[in-house]
Amino acid sequence: MTDMTTLPGQERYIAPLDETPLQDVDKLDETAPASSMWADAWRTLRRNPMFIISGLLIIFIIIVALFPSLFTKQNPNYCTLENSLGPASAGHPMGFDFQGCDVYTRVVYGTRTSLSVGLCATILVVLIGTIIGGFAGFFGGWLDSLLSRLTDIFLALPILLGAIVVLQMFKTNSSIWKIVFVMALFGWTSTARIARGAVMEAKNLEFNTASTALGSSPMRNLFRHILPNSLAPIIVVGTTSLATYIVLEATLSFLGVGLPSTTVSWGGDISQAQTSLMTNPMVLFYPSAALAITVLSFIMMGDAVKDALDPKSRSL
Amino acid sequence: MENNESKLVTMQKEQGPLLEVKDLAIDFTTDDKRAVHAVRDVSFSVYPGQWVAIVGESGSGKSTSAMSVLGLLPGTGHVVGGSIKLDGQELVGLKQKDFDKLRGTKMGLVPQDPMSNLNPVWRIGTQVKEALVANNMDVAHEKRSKLAKALAGDEVAVKGNDDETFISSTELPALLDATKAAIAEVGITGEAAERSLAYFKEEWVPGSETRWRVADDLIKAGVKDDTAWDIAKKHVTGSTMDDRIAGLLSEAGLPDAATRARQFPHEFSGGMRQRALIAIGLACRPDLLIADEPTSALDVTVQKKILDHLHMLTDSLGTAVLFITHDLGLAAERAQHIVVMYKGQVVESGPSLEVLQHPQHPYTKRLVAAAPSLASQRIISAKEHGESTDALLEHHVVGEQKLEASETIITVDHLTKEFKLPRKKEMFKAVDDISFSVKRGSTLAIVGESGSGKSTVANMVLKLLEPTSGTVTYEGKDISGFKGKELLDFRRHVQPVFQNPYGSLDPMYSIYRSIEEPLRIHGIGDKKSRVKRVRELLDMVELPESVMTRYPNELSGGQRQRIAIARAMALDPDVIVCDEAVSALDVLVQDQVLRLLNDLQVEKGLSYLFITHDLAVVRQIADEVVVMQKGKLVEHATTDEVFDHPRKQYTRDLLDAIPGGKLQLGLD
Numbered sequence: 007m008t009d010m011t012t013l014p015g016q017e018r019y020i021a022p023l024d025e026t027p028l029q030d031v032d033k034l035d036e037t038a039p040a041s042s043m044w045a046d047a048w049r050t051l052r053r054n055p056m057f058i059i060s061g062l063l064i065i066f067i068i069i070v071a072l073f074p075s076l077f078t079k080q081n082p083n084y085c086t087l088e089n090s091l092g093p094a095s096a097g098h099p100m101g102f103d104f105q106g107c108d109v110y111t112r113v114v115y116g117t118r119t120s121l122s123v124g125l126c127a128t129i130l131v132v133l134i135g136t137i138i139g140g141f142a143g144f145f146g147g148w149l150d151s152l153l154s155r156l157t158d159i160f161l162a163l164p165i166l167l168g169a170i171v172v173l174q175m176f177k178t179n180s181s182i183w184k185i186v187f188v189m190a191l192f193g194w195t196s197t198a199r200i201a202r203g204a205v206m207e208a209k210n211l212e213f214n215t216a217s218t219a220l221g222s223s224p225m226r227n228l229f230r231h232i233l234p235n236s237l238a239p240i241i242v243v244g245t246t247s248l249a250t251y252i253v254l255e256a257t258l259s260f261l262g263v264g265l266p267s268t269t270v271s272w273g274g275d276i277s278q279a280q281t282s283l284m285t286n287p288m289v290l291f292y293p294s295a296a297l298a299i300t301v302l303s304f305i306m307m308g309d310a311v312k313d314a315l316d317p318k319s320r321s322l
Numbered sequence: 323m324e325n326n327e328s329k330l331v332t333m334q335k336e337q338g339p340l341l342e343v344k345d346l347a348i349d350f351t352t353d354d355k356r357a358v359h360a361v362r363d364v365s366f367s368v369y370p371g372q373w374v375a376i377v378g379e380s381g382s383g384k385s386t387s388a389m390s391v392l393g394l395l396p397g398t399g400h401v402v403g404g405s406i407k408l409d410g411q412e413l414v415g416l417k418q419k420d421f422d423k424l425r426g427t428k429m430g431l432v433p434q435d436p437m438s439n440l441n442p443v444w445r446i447g448t449q450v451k452e453a454l455v456a457n458n459m460d461v462a463h464e465k466r467s468k469l470a471k472a473l474a475g476d477e478v479a480v481k482g483n484d485d486e487t488f489i490s491s492t493e494l495p496a497l498l499d500a501t502k503a504a505i506a507e508v509g510i511t512g513e514a515a516e517r518s519l520a521y522f523k524e525e526w527v528p529g530s531e532t533r534w535r536v537a538d539d540l541i542k543a544g545v546k547d548d549t550a551w552d553i554a555k556k557h558v559t560g561s562t563m564d565d566r567i568a569g570l571l572s573e574a575g576l577p578d579a580a581t582r583a584r585q586f587p588h589e590f591s592g593g594m595r596q597r598a599l600i601a602i603g604l605a606c607r608p609d610l611l612i613a614d615e616p617t618s619a620l621d622v623t624v625q626k627k628i629l630d631h632l633h634m635l636t637d638s639l640g641t642a643v644l645f646i647t648h649d650l651g652l653a654a655e656r657a658q659h660i661v662v663m664y665k666g667q668v669v670e671s672g673p674s675l676e677v678l679q680h681p682q683h684p685y686t687k688r689l690v691a692a693a694p695s696l697a698s699q700r701i702i703s704a705k706e707h708g709e710s711t712d713a714l715l716e717h718h719v720v721g722e723q724k725l726e727a728s729e730t731i732i733t734v735d736h737l738t739k740e741f742k743l744p745r746k747k748e749m750f751k752a753v754d755d756i757s758f759s760v761k762r763g764s765t766l767a768i769v770g771e772s773g774s775g776k777s778t779v780a781n782m783v784l785k786l787l788e789p790t791s792g793t794v795t796y797e798g799k800d801i802s803g804f805k806g807k808e809l810l811d812f813r814r815h816v817q818p819v820f821q822n823p824y825g826s827l828d829p830m831y832s833i834y835r836s837i838e839e840p841l842r843i844h845g846i847g848d849k850k851s852r853v854k855r856v857r858e859l860l861d862m863v864e865l866p867e868s869v870m871t872r873y874p875n876e877l878s879g880g881q882r883q884r885i886a887i888a889r890a891m892a893l894d895p896d897v898i899v900c901d902e903a904v905s906a907l908d909v910l911v912q913d914q915v916l917r918l919l920n921d922l923q924v925e926k927g928l929s930y931l932f933i934t935h936d937l938a939v940v941r942q943i944a945d946e947v948v949v950m951q952k953g954k955l956v957e958h959a960t961t962d963e964v965f966d967h968p969r970k971q972y973t974r975d976l977l978d979a980i981p982g983g984k985l986q987l988g989l990d
Contacts, residue, residue: 013331015339015367016659018672020682026667028684032880032911034866212825219784220840220889221813234830 047314054313060306067300071118080108082115082270103275103289104282112275113296119271120300123182123189124252130190131251132244135197140236142198143205144228154202157195165192166257173263185264189251200243204236211235238315246308249301256297272297330371333469339367340409340642341391341610347403348386348395348666360386360399364668366661368610368642370469373633375645375653375674377689378663379908380879384646385434387663388612391644392431393421408610426457430608432632434615436595440587446598447583450567453605462560463487464532465607470640488561488569489536491528491580497536497557498522504545504553518543527579529569533558574601575631592772593624600632604641611636612644621771621935626979629656648908650686651693651938651982654678662686692913693982694938731897731929732760732783732816737792739778752778754953755792758946760897765923765930767944767961769937769976775953776933780901783931784818785809796897814844817890821902823882827874833885834870840892859888863918880911887918891926899931904939916942938980941965949973 051057070077080097085107094101100109142153169188176184208214214227222230258264259273267274272293279290348361361383368374376384389395391406393416406413408428413421425431433439440449454461464486489497501522505515525531525539533554540550561569564580572579574597587595596616603611613632617625633656636643647653653660654674661671662685670683681687737756740749753775760766768776781787783794785801794801796812804812820826827836837856841847847855857867863884874882883903890898900919904912920943922928932943940947940961947964949957949972957964957973968974
């Protein structure tokens with residue numbers, strides 16, 4: 007009977023055992039390299055040329071910011087009017103601005119201002135945003151409604167307009183903290199939204215239920231499980247928004263409401279240089295180029311980090 | 323019938339194989355440009371109208387082989403050798419554009435995951451229409467394979483193409499009127515006429531039933547040949563697109579298809595979505611349908627219904643099916659020919675019953691031994707032969723008398739849980755008045771389909787949910803009152819193992835930290851003693867120490883589940899609540915985990931509350947069974963009692979749905 011119904015090509019076949027040796031059921035591959043999420047991300051980053059280029063640039067920028075005196079021996083505030091708009095010369099590779107200050111020295115010293123404002127604002131924004139968004143997402147209910155509406159209100163205020171108004175009110179105070187606080191005040195909303203979403207997603211994952219059943223308290227779950235699992239998207243917004251805060255600082259300084267003119271900053275210098283744009287455009291070019299390179303480095307870094315931490319968003 | 327079968331075989335022999343895969347080799351390229359051999363030397367053939375099953379564990383290359391036939395290899399996969407011939411045409415090396423012409427009309431696909439394979443923003447009908455329009459299908463006529471035509475031709479003479487036109491919904495009333503008159507004419511009246519008409523109303527689905535079938539039905543009802551054909555010719559003249567869409571969906575087993583076609587995927591249950599996908603896969607009447615684990619995401623009862631329906635449908639259309647599954651019992655029940663794959667190679671193939679009854683390759687033997695459906699089958703036949711079943715059971719049955727005598731550890735008393743549904747006034751009763759008790763050292767299984775409320779019961783027992791009414795008592799104490807230290811103590815003694823091995827471990831925690839977590843929460847031991855304890859626990863679940871520094875994403879589902887068991891065991895609990903703990907695993911791994919649970923029970927005297935939708939698994943682990951349906955308790959008895967003398971129809975349905983349940987097994 008069997009022979010009658012068996013069709014050609016469907017005869018009984020048994021592979022010789024030595025061809026496919028049998029292994030233990032569900033055997034652990036002990037040779038594979040260990041990998042956590044961070045180790046995986048690091049491996050992806052290391053292979054990304056964009057990360058290497060931006061990383062080297064950022065390290066360079068940080069060194070310039072920390073030790074400006076390594077790169078120039080001159081004082082950025084030493085200006086003599088007789089050098090006004092003077093061309094490049096030995097020891098002054100970028101020439102002089104309208105006030106007769108050395109452009110190269112001012113660009114070097116401006117790095118610290120831009121970078122510290124950007125970094126401090128980002129750190130503050132991430133902290134405020136994560137706390138507000140995290141609580142909103144974790145507790146939900148009326149607290150979520152309240153905090154989300156608050157976020158919406160702040161989101162509705164244009165950051166530039168808000169910053170101008172607030173900075174005008176406190177014109178007398180001249181520290182960089184003023185501008186950092188203003189940026190954080192208007193900038194936390196996007197991080198809060200991302201953090202809220204990430205926390206809500208992580209909250210519903212089964213390992214939280216598992217931890218609760220092990221005896222873990224809700225707060226312990228939030229800090230030990232949910233927040234660490236929500237960090238990736240927050241870090242991604244953080245790195246990308248760093249660049250925008252550097253630009254914002256320059257914009258505010260350019261508008262004259264940012265840092266006082268006594269503080270050396272790229273934005274301030276760009277603002278000063280516009281008067282001599284027609285006669286000597288290079289005075290405008292150098293601080294703008296420094297700003298552009300810094301911003302580009304951080305944006306590239308942000309993109310690389312995003313690719314590594316969120317492989318789904320990677321463009322192929 | 324017998325005659326038909328041998329005729330089919332003769333025809334299959336004449337036509338030759340529909341799909342012929344020879345020495346197929348597929349490679350995947352990794353990130354660092356290394357080639358990974360996914361499939362090697364795979365050969366099999368599928369004849370017209372035949373079901374062929376490829377069986378294997380995940381990673382065995384079964385899906386990859388099937389996808390290469392469709393030209394749908396994911397990512398970096400490519401065929402590096404061998405040949406795939408469909409109806410004599412070579413498919414290896416074909417461009418995607420040429421594949422486009424074959425897919426749909428020549429071969430169709432029913433994908434694995436019904437949740438993600440329908441576009442959520444399109445109506446179901448639109449998605450069926452897309453398949454019809456993309457392939458320029460004639461929606462007024464049926465397209466039947468040569469095979470189906472020849473087989474059907476025995477009973478009725480199908481003359482021309484027009485005999486294959488569908489009924490349209492607009493002409494159905496007139497057709498029924500004419501039928502009524504014709505029946506009356508031949509002298510059928512009263513109840514008999516009513517019965518015939520009711521039958522016709524049900525059978526004559528617009529967009530699915532064709533002219534000659536209508537004529538055939540009429541003749542069978544007693545109408546004269548000529549009159550029958552006259553009526554059919556006059557009133558069956560072809561359907562519109564909407565009719566055809568509804569017809570296809572109704573063929574796939576969706577009731578009230580015309581209304582359903584206007585709904586969106588989120589309004590469908592998993593089973594209904596899978597039916598819609600079957601309708602789409604068969605819309606263009608392919609000669610070959612590739613079904614990639616079409617029912618593994620569904621409950622067993624739904625699985626049985628859908629596969630039964632698919633079987634009937636493909637038989638009537640003469641469609642060949644390449645059926646991919648990890649369950650040997652299911653494969654043997656459905657397919658005539660089985661191909662067993664392991665590590666990218668075919669280890670054994672042949673007629674299904676022969677492979678099942680006399681497995682030769684050690685891997686196949688292992689599969690046969692592990693399949694839960696077959697295991698319960700083996701117990702039944704051993705009992706019939708009057709042999710002892712002890713050797714076949716991994717689980718040490720406590721025995722009814724001893725069960726009566728042993729002390730109760732958890733009691734669930736009139737437990738009810740209501741949920742508020744969005745946009746609805748009345749409360750939804752997820753759990754409705756459930757009572758049972760778990761005896762120390764025994765296993766109680768709760769069985770039911772998804773939505774039966776079984777997981778809700780588990781969550782209430784674990785005190786993760788508060789019941790609306792009723793009580794759960796642990797060692798005589800009502801757990802609802804537990805707070806602070808008492809609650810922590812309860813948590814220590816009652817531990818869970820959850821369904822999803824991918825979700826229940828924190829991906830940011832190393833395995834060591836995951837297993838150590840409960841010790842840390844309960845402040846047990848210092849760092850050194852904890853390391854020692856984690857080592858012991860890993861040894862208990864048979865994993866090497868080196869796994870401690872790894873992360874969950876590096877482990878397989880079964881390994882993660884063993885880690886979850888180790889974590890649950892860390893505090894030396896009395897009770898473990900397993901919520902579908904093995905449902906997401908391949909049969910072999912499932913068997914391994916069940917064995918581990920059984921061993922731990924014997925060793926530590928644990929009590930299990932075991933939640934599952936699969937009755938076949940229950941036989942291997944439980945002493946008592948509670949069957950739940952729609953929140954209510956349907957049946958509660960010992961496992962043997964439930965399997966041998968099920969009292970309720972629902973329990974019998976569940977038992978029937980166990981794949982391979984009707985197979986004759988060799989006892990070797």
